[in-house]
Amino acid sequence: MQFQHLRHRSIYACICVSDFKENLEAVSKAISECSFLAIDGEFTGLNTSSHNIHAFDTPEERYQKLRQGAMEFLLVQFGICTFHFDEEQGKYITRAFSFYVFPRPHNRQAPDIRFLCQSSSIDFMVAQNFDFNKVFKDGIPYLLPSDEQKLRESLQQKHQIMEKSDVSSPGFSPSSHQKNQPKIPAEHREFIEDVCKKVEEFEKSDLDVMSLAPCNGYARLLIYRNVKARFPARIQMETNTDNKKVQYIVVSKTKSPEDAKRKLEEKKAEDYEQLDDAVGFSKVIRMISQSGKLVVGHNMLLDVLHTLHQFISPLPEDYEEFKSMTKCCLPRLLDTKLMATRPPLKDQLQYFSLGELHKTLQSKPFVVPNIVFPEDVPSYDNSGEQLHQAGYDAYITGLCFITMANYLGSVQKPPQDAVTPDSPLLQGYVNRLYLMRINDIPYIDLSRPDPLPSREHVFHVRFPSEWKASDLNHLFSPFGNIQIVWLDETSAFVGLYKKEQAHTVLRALTKGDNYHVISYNDYRKRITELTPT
Amino acid sequence: MQFQHLRHRSIYACICVSDFKENLEAVSKAISECSFLAIDGEFTGLNTSSHNIHAFDTPEERYQKLRQGAMEFLLVQFGICTFHFDEEQGKYITRAFSFYVFPRPHNRQAPDIRFLCQSSSIDFMVAQNFDFNKVFKDGIPYLLPSDEQKLRESLQQKHQIMEKSDVSSPGFSPSSHQKNQPKIPAEHREFIEDVCKKVEEFEKSDLDVMSLAPCNGYARLLIYRNVKARFPARIQMETNTDNKKVQYIVVSKTKSPEDAKRKLEEKKAEDYEQLDDAVGFSKVIRMISQSGKLVVGHNMLLDVLHTLHQFISPLPEDYEEFKSMTKCCLPRLLDTKLMATRPPLKDQLQYFSLGELHKTLQSKPFVVPNIVFPEDVPSYDNSGEQLHQAGYDAYITGLCFITMANYLGSVQKPPQDAVTPDSPLLQGYVNRLYLMRINDIPYIDLSRPDPLPSREHVFHVRFPSEWKASDLNHLFSPFGNIQIVWLDETSAFVGLYKKEQAHTVLRALTKGDNYHVISYNDYRKRITELTPT
Numbered sequence A, B: 001m002q003f004q005h006l007r008h009r010s011i012y013a014c015i016c017v018s019d020f021k022e023n024l025e026a027v028s029k030a031i032s033e034c035s036f037l038a039i040d041g042e043f044t045g046l047n048t049s050s051h052n053i054h055a056f057d058t059p060e061e062r063y064q065k066l067r068q069g070a071m072e073f074l075l076v077q078f079g080i081c082t083f084h085f086d087e088e089q090g091k092y093i094t095r096a097f098s099f100y101v102f103p104r105p106h107n108r109q110a111p112d113i114r115f116l117c118q119s120s121s122i123d124f125m126v127a128q129n130f131d132f133n134k135v136f137k138d139g140i141p142y143l144l145p146s147d148e149q150k151l152r153e154s155l156q157q158k159h160q161i162m163e164k165s166d167v168s169s170p171g172f173s174p175s176s177h178q179k180n181q182p183k184i185p186a187e188h189r190e191f192i193e194d195v196c197k198k199v200e201e202f203e204k205s206d207l208d209v210m211s212l213a214p215c216n217g218y219a220r221l222l223i224y225r226n227v228k229a230r231f232p233a234r235i236q237m238e239t240n241t242d243n244k245k246v247q248y249i250v251v252s253k254t255k256s257p258e259d260a261k262r263k264l265e266e267k268k269a270e271d272y273e274q275l276d277d278a279v280g281f282s283k284v285i286r287m288i289s290q291s292g293k294l295v296v297g298h299n300m301l302l303d304v305l306h307t308l309h310q311f312i313s314p315l316p317e318d319y320e321e322f323k324s325m326t327k328c329c330l331p332r333l334l335d336t337k338l339m340a341t342r343p344p345l346k347d348q349l350q351y352f353s354l355g356e357l358h359k360t361l362q363s364k365p366f367v368v369p370n371i372v373f374p375e376d377v378p379s380y381d382n383s384g385e386q387l388h389q390a391g392y393d394a395y396i397t398g399l400c401f402i403t404m405a406n407y408l409g410s411v412q413k414p415p416q417d418a419v420t421p422d423s424p425l426l427q428g429y430v431n432r433l434y435l436m437r438i439n440d441i442p443y444i445d446l447s448r449p450d451p452l453p454s455r456e457h458v459f460h461v462r463f464p465s466e467w468k469a470s471d472l473n474h475l476f477s478p479f480g481n482i483q484i485v486w487l488d489e490t491s492a493f494v495g496l497y498k499k500e501q502a503h504t505v506l507r508a509l510t511k512g513d514n515y516h517v518i519s520y521n522d523y524r525k526r527i528t529e530l531t532p533t
């Protein structure tokens, strides 16, 4: 989630595909040494238009709605900030990273992802100088373990075929698939003859490698099928792509069986290295997962869903399965928004967005913690583009966490000094994820059944599409103020502020000429009966 | 569609939201004066993964598949190149424009569009230096006429309420909706009292306008509901947004009833101007539509679908309705890819992508036409970012059209000189849109029923998922070479190259242990019976 109001010197490394490999070691070290880490994601959108979240969602309904969004929108930037507590100095040593990530299809077998964008989110992000060109051009690729496995198997198959065709039995055509292909269409014969002549000359020359002129996919197919067949085992062909995505064929000579074998081994090693590159950012998430460290986020449910879905495994349909998957992959989570909105911190705070929380936590009764940025992480100038990035927001989140944790310690009797991530004072917050806009269910509990409040003061109402809020207010006026949650043009949930009036409603209303009222609980029962399991 | 291989001095104006208004007049003039115009679009993706196009689609099936893509992906750049034939000079006066377009939500009522991106398309576009930051930040907004209408009506309602509340009956609260809202929560009372004090001081001061400190949406709501109500008719409040999307309230004084009325009129005018800005690029498409000019494109079906869907009206489900809608909105279309792939031009050409076509058309027997770029259109340096943009591709398309049209004239007996867009020589191409990858149906005919070829040599085959192409080749080996179109893991269409073998297939094959063959026509009949109409 973006974070709007603060200016700060830039303190995080901004990592994209070109410098990912060289920084991976530093990232790994930062994760394995830290006391805890904070994360933050940037997404191309938040909610699909058909999945409005509202105050009377159950935790499971909320999961289903957010799951839909997490499956369709894309996480394009991932911020990580590690905090290592140095007891001697009483300081936190902090390293922050912003990773641009993008599912660049690294070759023709790789999944060609479709993802959704929401124009209001995009609009907001560009206003904060989010660099989409950088994401799309230099984003770090990633793969789900299941996709990695598939690609690995298809590489193995490909290598088997190559071994058979190129080494042991020269002249064997790669797959029987291609044997029965139609011959060269008349209009392309001249072109193919030209290429054959070029290859023949190349064979006689001293050159080892020759590039053919760029040509389209169809022409390349014709060349593979018709030219290569005439020079079995003596030449090899490969398609290269230049940096403008223009493709051309490179022809090289096979000098001896040993040479062919060596080239094949080189090609295999290269293929596996390419696959390793394609796994890319997923490695970082696997490191976090395996570290078992406390992972902190602000209003982090959506971050958690995107992280699991994009880098670990597609989100399960079943809500309980989601809970156990989360516990298994990210075993210790803590949501600073939940911390802030529960007593005793709630009583000291007014607003709970990350920016406003951070602002409040800079003055009494709170104490700003001691933070050190070591110089082993490359950090950049405080230019406009560096602000409001995921790495920075992750840093602010971690800062808020430390400040609030220390506050909890300070109000103990006797006061406790630095409260560490494993302190019992924090146990009530661990693995509970804040639920936005639901007043009566504060969180999803990953380890236990969720809190289940009474919604006896809530009613489901059907009415004509001309009705406005005023009509509902009028209908319920005998019972005091109401909270309206529109479901569609002809139905809504209505909650009473005066809960003690609940039992009188159904006696008085139930059904009129043009409206129909049932209790929330009855409505839920009907819905569940209608949904096949 | 992008066009890869050419370098050229940049000849088109690149137009985004900041210079759209000032250039609209020039665009309008260019369209109304031209002999014909060429268009080209850039999209965030081409096809959804579940809608593969293939060689045995019917025109209607193809429409349904492409419609799906056009509804989900976004057109983000629109190129227009106008060509005016100057008979005296025998030259084409040419003006080219690239418009960046993006559905920026101009206010809270505007539709918040969700759109799909395909990572391979995005990857290709950034490799050609397509500037996504520019699209997202500076894209020209647009509205469907139906959305414009809705927004206009809601403005009228809003103005009515404003007139009642602010002018005739001071103190009237804007909507009864708000009357029954709960009072200020205890924790925000102090904040609201502070704001009230500020407004009171402002009322007594000499200032006309005062900005409040930026605050979040909830805080603004509290202010509107609770502060404004205490100063009826004497002050006005409005929310402003700075260039970082930070929102704050501006308070201004109402000096007299006349002053209030004047302010209201100003506000109304401003609202309508904002709406007019939001209509944005749709105006250009309306100009093209109303001009009735010949619109040329290369492989333009997808361009046409996106143009209609995004700027004119959602694409109808019904195929015939789509045809009549197209004829009505873009009454004269010509596809250069169709021209190139039909005799007599086909016989002079080998490859048909825009880049390769353009290359071939630069040498004999073709004659490069005379083109003049007048200086009244701003054009930019030939920097990397300017190449391969829609305006440039539209220009190349128009150039190819003129060259091919002139060629058609040159092979007449006696040869005809400049062939104009209304020449009878072109009638066979007008309102026929090229169908990619369908060998036996060259085009969609917008004016007549589509060509309906016999597909007696095509069969639908079901088989075990382990089958490969070699198994199908083997099964059909008695009948010669085949063309395979995979439908899913256990079914495919198989076409015979030797069509005369068609009648022997069903006698010989029909059904084996693990496969099942029926004719294409029977398969289509069953599908149609299964689909409710």
Ligand SMILES: Nc1nc2c(ncn2[C@@H]2O[C@H](COP(=O)(O)OP(=O)(O)O)[C@@H](O)[C@H]2O)c(=O)[nH]1
Pocket: A052, A464, A465, A466, A467, A468, A469, A485, A486, A487, A488, A489, A490
């Ligand atoms: N009949 C009626 N329907 C409403 C009203 N306000 C909103 N709705 C409908 O309730 C649904 C949800 O609306 P809302 O809660 O505003 O969420 P939104 O769709 O995100 O703006 C939509 O289908 C609206 O058409 C109203 O005043 N009267």
Ligand SMILES: Nc1nc2c(ncn2[C@@H]2O[C@H](COP(=O)(O)OP(=O)(O)O)[C@@H](O)[C@H]2O)c(=O)[nH]1
Pocket: B052, B464, B465, B466, B467, B468, B469, B485, B486, B487, B488, B489, B490
């Ligand atoms: N049984 C079988 N299915 C195949 C084969 N090749 C492709 N398919 C299936 O056919 C469908 C379409 O594949 P294809 O034509 O390659 O299009 P793509 O999905 O765009 O790559 C997919 O569901 C594939 O799994 C094959 O050799 N054997």
